[in-house]
Amino acid sequence: MDGGRCVSLRDNRIELVRASWHELSISVSDVSLSDEGQYTCSLFTMPVKTSKAYLTVLGVPEKPQISGFSSPVMEGDLMQLTCKTSGSKPAADIRWFKNDKEIKDVKYLKEEDANRKTFTVSSTLDFRVDRSDDGVAVICRVDHESLNATPQVAMQVLEIHYTPSVKIIPSTPFPQEGQPLILTCESKGKPLPEPVLWTKDGGELPDPDRMVVSGRELNILFLNKTDNGTYRCEATNTIGQSSAEYVLIVHDVPNTLLPTTIIPSLTTATVTTTVAITTSPTTSATTSSIRDPNALAGQNGPDHALIGGIVAVVVFVTLCSIFLLGRYLARHKGTYLTNEAKGAEDAPDADTAIINAEGSQVNAEEKKEYFI
Numbered sequence: 001m002d003g004g005r006c007v008s009l010r011d012n013r014i015e016l017v018r019a020s021w022h023e024l025s026i027s028v029s030d031v032s033l034s035d036e037g038q039y040t041c042s043l044f045t046m047p048v049k050t051s052k053a054y055l056t057v058l059g060v061p062e063k064p065q066i067s068g069f070s071s072p073v074m075e076g077d078l079m080q081l082t083c084k085t086s087g088s089k090p091a092a093d094i095r096w097f098k099n100d101k102e103i104k105d106v107k108y109l110k111e112e113d114a115n116r117k118t119f120t121v122s123s124t125l126d127f128r129v130d131r132s133d134d135g136v137a138v139i140c141r142v143d144h145e146s147l148n149a150t151p152q153v154a155m156q157v158l159e160i161h162y163t164p165s166v167k168i169i170p171s172t173p174f175p176q177e178g179q180p181l182i183l184t185c186e187s188k189g190k191p192l193p194e195p196v197l198w199t200k201d202g203g204e205l206p207d208p209d210r211m212v213v214s215g216r217e218l219n220i221l222f223l224n225k226t227d228n229g230t231y232r233c234e235a236t237n238t239i240g241q242s243s244a245e246y247v248l249i250v251h252d253v254p255n256t257l258l259p260t261t262i263i264p265s266l267t268t269a270t271v272t273t274t275v276a277i278t279t280s281p282t283t284s285a286t287t288s289s290i291r292d293p294n295a296l297a298g299q300n301g302p303d304h305a306l307i308g309g310i311v312a313v314v315v316f317v318t319l320c321s322i323f324l325l326g327r328y329l330a331r332h333k334g335t336y337l338t339n340e341a342k343g344a345e346d347a348p349d350a351d352t353a354i355i356n357a358e359g360s361q362v363n364a365e366e367k368k369e370y371f372i
Helices: 303-346 350-367
Strands: 012-019 024-028 039-041 049-055 064-066 078-088 095-099 101-103 109-112 119-128 137-143 152-157 161-169 181-190 197-200 211-214 218-219 229-236 241-248 276-279 284-287 369-371
Touching: 024 211, 078 095, 078 152, 095 119, 119 137, 161 229, 181 229, 181 241, 197 350, 229 303
Parallel strands: 161 241
Antiparallel strands: 012 024, 039 049, 064 078, 078 119, 095 101, 095 137, 109 119, 137 152, 161 181, 181 218, 197 229, 211 218, 229 241, 276 284, 276 369
């Protein structure tokens, strides 16, 4: 090595593998950077024949290390991570990945080691963290030709602290009167939020017997209209507080339609009332064929509609009967007074007029006929 064949053979790591007039082979074990250089092979013939070869030794990069992470990190903070590896020759390449997606916007620095043969390479990653970065693995990967397509990696799992996020989930989208309702307060945060606080319209729950809090759930038994209002769920951790609101509107229970009965046959309601009054051969009054114009005829519908129509007809007929009876009584009275007057026309004095009137009344009573 650099001095001839004899010098190289003095190193115990160098072994002569084959020696003949045509070939000379050696092997070097536990190769180090100092083994790099020019090797000369000489064949002592007349004339002497020589051949030279240059050996390049690669510097394998050390396992990378990630620095700059201090747990925990608050949401919104700027994080700076540095990945460093030493001993590479030539200089290694460093790449960053987050959620298996490569990050391109990084800083790269290469420095020569003290032996002036290898390099120390570092790369710095800057980014602002949010709650979606919690639990994410950030990977630093070192690529080098000496690694035989098996890169060396370093990984840092992020821990991000953030205020709670709150959402209220109802058990039903259409709460109805008389039914139960469960409101679930879904809260996420790091550290994990403390037990949630339920309020209604800015105050305490008005009915603890019906409104039962179980963990993160609010159970309302047997809804009624007094439960209408704004329900608020608050979650708190060491970072901060957050809340969500749910406006409850209790709906009426929809009416259940009863099955209707269809009457296929024609139904007609007709009431006829006849009253005949006779006070003399030339005087009569007759009222007949009174029909309700609103009577149901051939109308199909529910039973209650038919019953209502019949009741209306009966009421109408009753009123008509009362009216006709009153009219009859009035006319009868008028006839009586008229006969009295007729008896007084031919009487010479008042006594005779009274006697004549009584006689006419008797005759009138005999001539009266009633037809009902």
